[in-house]
Amino acid sequence: MNAIIRIAMKDLRLLARDRADAFFTFVFPLLIALFFGYVFGGGDGERSAMPVAVVNEDGGAASKWFVEQLSKAGGIEAKPAETREAGERLVRKGDAAACVIVPKDFEDSTKKVFSGGGMQLEAIIDPKRSAEAGLLEGRLNELGFRQLARTFTDSSMMNSFLDSAREDVSKSTGLSPLQKGIFGTFFDSVSSLTREVTSKSAPGETMNGAVGESGGGFRPVTVTMHELRMDPNSPNNSFAVSFPQGVVWGLMGCVMAFGVSLVQERRRGTLLRLCVAPITRNQILLGKAAACFASCVIVQVILLVVARLMGVRIGHPSIMASAVLVSSVGFTGVMMLLAGLSRSEGAAQGFGRALLLVLALIGGGSIPLFFMPRLMQQISSVSPFKWATISIENGLWRADGWDAMLLPGGVLLGIGVIGFLVGWAAMRRWSPT
Amino acid sequence: MIRLEGLTKRFGEREAVCSLSLEIARGEVFGLLGPNGAGKTTTISMMIGTLPPTSGDVHIDGKSLVDDPSLRRRVGVAPQALALYEDLTARENLAFFGGLYGLGGRELNAAVDGALEMVGLRDRAGDRSETFSGGMQRRLNLAAALVHGPDVLLLDEPTAGVDPQSRNSIIELVRSLKARGTTIVYTTHYMEEAQKLCDRVGVMDRGSMLALGTIHELLKDHGGDSVVVYHDEHGEQKIVTRDPAAEVARLIERGVRSGLRIDRPDLESVFLNLTGRALRDGGAE
Numbered sequence: 063m064n065a066i067i068r069i070a071m072k073d074l075r076l077l078a079r080d081r082a083d084a085f086f087t088f089v090f091p092l093l094i095a096l097f098f099g100y101v102f103g104g105g106d107g108e109r110s111a112m113p114v115a116v117v118n119e120d121g122g123a124a125s126k127w128f129v130e131q132l133s134k135a136g137g138i139e140a141k142p143a144e145t146r147e148a149g150e151r152l153v154r155k156g157d158a159a160a161c162v163i164v165p166k167d168f169e170d171s172t173k174k175v176f177s178g179g180g181m182q183l184e185a186i187i188d189p190k191r192s193a194e195a196g197l198l199e200g201r202l203n204e205l206g207f208r209q210l211a212r213t214f215t216d217s218s219m220m221n222s223f224l225d226s227a228r229e230d231v232s233k234s235t236g237l238s239p240l241q242k243g244i245f246g247t248f249f250d251s252v253s254s255l256t257r258e259v260t261s262k263s264a265p266g267e268t269m270n271g272a273v274g275e276s277g278g279g280f281r282p283v284t285v286t287m288h289e290l291r292m293d294p295n296s297p298n299n300s301f302a303v304s305f306p307q308g309v310v311w312g313l314m315g316c317v318m319a320f321g322v323s324l325v326q327e328r329r330r331g332t333l334l335r336l337c338v339a340p341i342t343r344n345q346i347l348l349g350k351a352a353a354c355f356a357s358c359v360i361v362q363v364i365l366l367v368v369a370r371l372m373g374v375r376i377g378h379p380s381i382m383a384s385a386v387l388v389s390s391v392g393f394t395g396v397m398m399l400l401a402g403l404s405r406s407e408g409a410a411q412g413f414g415r416a417l418l419l420v421l422a423l424i425g426g427g428s429i430p431l432f433f434m435p436r437l438m439q440q441i442s443s444v445s446p447f448k449w450a451t452i453s454i455e456n457g458l459w460r461a462d463g464w465d466a467m468l469l470p471g472g473v474l475l476g477i478g479v480i481g482f483l484v485g486w487a488a489m490r491r492w493s494p495t
Numbered sequence: 496m497i498r499l500e501g502l503t504k505r506f507g508e509r510e511a512v513c514s515l516s517l518e519i520a521r522g523e524v525f526g527l528l529g530p531n532g533a534g535k536t537t538t539i540s541m542m543i544g545t546l547p548p549t550s551g552d553v554h555i556d557g558k559s560l561v562d563d564p565s566l567r568r569r570v571g572v573a574p575q576a577l578a579l580y581e582d583l584t585a586r587e588n589l590a591f592f593g594g595l596y597g598l599g600g601r602e603l604n605a606a607v608d609g610a611l612e613m614v615g616l617r618d619r620a621g622d623r624s625e626t627f628s629g630g631m632q633r634r635l636n637l638a639a640a641l642v643h644g645p646d647v648l649l650l651d652e653p654t655a656g657v658d659p660q661s662r663n664s665i666i667e668l669v670r671s672l673k674a675r676g677t678t679i680v681y682t683t684h685y686m687e688e689a690q691k692l693c694d695r696v697g698v699m700d701r702g703s704m705l706a707l708g709t710i711h712e713l714l715k716d717h718g719g720d721s722v723v724v725y726h727d728e729h730g731e732q733k734i735v736t737r738d739p740a741a742e743v744a745r746l747i748e749r750g751v752r753s754g755l756r757i758d759r760p761d762l763e764s765v766f767l768n769l770t771g772r773a774l775r776d777g778g779a780e
Contacts (some may be wrong), residue, residue, distance in 0.1 A: 066592045072580070079582035081625075331578035335639065338543045339595035340568045 064276050065341040066438055067350025070356060077319050077357060087315030088361055090367060094427075097307025111139040112194050115149035122169035123210070128181075129164060131205050142195045142442075150186055151459050159194040161186040162202065162332030172209060172223070177208075181206050195251060206283030223247045231295040276340075281383065289378035302306035305369040306454040310427040312361035312420050312448045313389060317397045322410045324401035328492055347486055348397070354397045360389035374458060380456025381467055389450040392474030395481025449473045496678050497542070502551035504702075506538050506695075509536040509569040513702045514551065519680065519695075521646075524673050526693030527682040528762065534702040535682040536575060537724065539651050543572050554617075555647060559597050568596055572647035573637045575652045581625035585635050588624055589642045598644035608645060611639040613668060630661025637665060648672060648679045654688060666691060686762040696762065698769055705769045708760070717768050720759025727755035 089166035118129050133140040140159055149161030156230065163184040165171075171182040183202055187195035205464050231237065231245045327333040336346045371455065376382050400418075404410035424438070425431075425447025431439060442448045449470040456466050502515040507639065512534045519525045527535045537552060541777045542553050544560050553560040560566050579588050583677035588694040598606055614634035624635055637653055650669070654662045669679060669692055684687055689696050690710055697707045706717055721739035725732055725746055731754065736742045739757045746755060 064597075064599075065595055068591060072583070072591050075581050075587070076580060132582075195557050227730045269504070330581075331574050332578035332580060334545060335572070335592060336569070336595070337545045338566055338567060338572045339592070341595055344565075 063337075063347045066349040066352055067286050069336070069346060070353035073323060073350060074356060076323065077353075080319070082384070083319040084313070087312060087357065088364060090315060090366060091131045091310075091361060092307040094311050095256060095305045095365060095369070096372075103247050111137055112160075112197065113139045113141055113152075113158045114198060115143045115147050115152040115158040115345060116140045117144070117149045117161060117163045119146070119166045120164050120168040124172045125164045128168070128205060128209060131208060132162065132202075135201055135205065138198070138431040146186075153186055153188050159188060162198070174175035183283055183285045184287045184288065185285050190437065195287065195461060198427075199287070202285050203283050209283075221253060224253050227251065294334050294478045299373050299409045301369055301372040302458050303375045305372075305374060306458065307367055307427055307430065307449045308365045309362055309389070309454050310422050310425060310451060312365060313358055313393045313447065313450060314422050315352055316357045316361060316401060317393050317418060318410075318415055320350060320357065321397045321400035321404065321414055322407060323403050324350055324397075324489070325407045325410045329407055333492070343490055344400070347489060349399075351482065355390045358393050360385055362386045362389065369458075376457060377459050378457050378463075381464065382454070384467060385450075385453035385457040388478075389453055391478035392446050393478075394479075395478035397481075397486025398489075399481035400485070402485030421445040422447050424448070425440035431455075446474065446477050449477075496523075497680070498554040498555060498557075499538075499542070500554065502538065502553065503549045504534075504541060504546065505549045511702050512541070512548075514553075515704055517704065517707060518696060519678060521575050521678055522673065522676045524669065524679045524681060524692050525692045526689040526696040527680060527699060528686070528689055528696055528766070529682075530684060531697035532701075533699040537562050537702075538699070539649050539680070539682060540691040543567070543649055544754075550740055568643070569645055570647045570649065571643065571770050572722055573639035573640040573648070573650045575655060577632050577636050577639055578634060578668055579635060579639065580626045582623060584621050584623050585611060585638075586620040589638055590637065592639045593642040599644060606644065610642040613671070614638040615640060615664060623767065624758060628658075628661075631662075632658045633661055634668075635662060637668065646677060648677050650681045651677060652682055652684075654683065654685065663690075676761075686766075689762055698762075698764075698766055700770045713762065713765050714760050717765045718739065719768050721760065722758040723755060724752050724758060727751065730755050 085323055114132070116129055116132055116336060117450075118125050121217065129140070129142075129333070143161065146161070149158070152158040153161050163186070165182060165184055168182065174180070181237060185195070185202070187198075193258065214261065228246065230247055231242055231249075244306060268417065312320060327336070333346075337343070358392075366374075366382070366386075370376065401408060402412045404414055409429040422428075422445070424442045424447030426434075426442070427447060431442065431448060431451055434442065453467065456462065456470070499515050499517050501514055504512040505509070514536060515534075525622040527538065529535050537546065541551075544553075544558070544564060547561070555566050555569060559602050560630055560667040580591070583591065587609055589610055590603060593603050593606050593610075599624060607620075608617070614637055616631060616638065617633060619631065624632060627635060633653065633656075637650070640648060640650070653669075654665050657665070666688065669681065671678060673692075681689070687702045693710065695707065695709050697711060698705045698713070706713055708716070720735045720737050722740050723736060723742045723746070734742055739759070742754065743757065
């Protein structure tokens, strides 16, 4: 055991000393994970229209107008949804950044603009797209101002609102008769002003620009924001998608670094020194495998620690621990296979890297598995990286429990054992000289 | 100490080593001479257990190396190719290899320091071996074979391609190891090295041991005659003789002094006489 540990420690030290290997094993996967995390999560930069699910629970004229205006608003792509649940589903699937709900009493709330109320809206937002939610709130307020301007240019609507306001004032017990009189005079003045404006306006002309610009701190729309109830079966933020991708590249780095190092040992003659020492071939190979296994675990732990710092929730720590272990076993087997079947350093570097690159790409290294077309998802089953990705996703956000670990875990363990045995058999035939 | 018994290695139809038998005494420096392809490295590989013999056996103090791999603990090997980790420092290299032989803690540190001291690399202990010159890497390669204190040392072309200073340093080191009682098997195709260092020499070619004995015995038996060279009015003259001293005396009596010298046989001429070709001809092993 001592010899195995010594060989493993020596290999880890060599990995740390080789800047290129260390970069591709530990840093590159991190960069990939962060890059794709920002790409999926939406960093700053040019955006296309923000998809927003819209649920109209009110159905009145005012709400229909509001929804219509929301659809026409620049920068927003309104996606009608029948129910609140349907809208929420669109957000959860990532098809919409938020869901705007026009509630049942919207029509009534528009009449409360002059009596301390205001238009009431609700929005369900995806917490990982909070920047877009802020933008949405601004656009909703802008539409509120337009609604207000529309009220001023429509005397019947205004009279209806003023009647409602007069009724509220007259019923109010907190106002003195003098105050009620002042409000009455004000409402009469507004009513005559509205009539005058309407008579001078061309048909269809509104005052929205002027009202919008003079709005100051007045907010005609109150948007009640609700965060999307987290579905444990979906990633809690974009980094929860990109970090399993980072794991793919980290595992590839480990396989390449140690696969090539075994071939190098033979070419550089150090394998001869290992073979003449009073240790067995099995100890040498186990030492190599232990170093690769440790390196696979280390790179995954580093990625997960950074993922946590980026707000990724590890939903199932025990499943995650087993995912890290089975992935490490699987890719240690891949490393042994690569080293055993590569006759030269060039073969390991060239053929090995090319093959692994293709497997990594189809296994979720560039595009998350659940984004892939169904056929591609089926093809990707040949890639051990796919099973590692699924395992890690099981630990992060897939809430399918231990049952869901059986297949990817079994595949990875199988790859690990078969790869180790085939590689071991091939390497036992190696001549150290 | 070491006994090779009918050691044979075949690669398909080709017989790389043919029924080699010899005994090497404790504290002896035994030279294995031969051109590239003679079978030296194959013999060494069988002696260190990395290449199983087709037939025959290697014994150390009467114990079979094939049956008892733990005997490897007593053997140190400096392979012909540099077998070092270039990204590790000299100290880390030696500590790693020493650790494989069961050394640890203070014992390992002392052994590493001792080996570095012996090869004159103590002051470069903390430098990565990739920064060393070829000669220094050769010496470190040798130190890696010594670090666990073996009593049998197999040195395969330890001075191949090194500068004269490092070569002298390695030769001095081998002498000091011999003085400590280490049994050394030394392969080389440098005759002068073998003549300086070896108590006995075996001349190999095409997998067979052509001759075996002390330098004196080999020269006497296979070196051929000496050549006395001088100049007269007809130019350079040569006299082939078994007794060059008597021939020189006779020439001096005749008043011949110009260009007078004796060309004595050396291991090169031994090899030439045994094989009919020069030692450094030969293909790759």
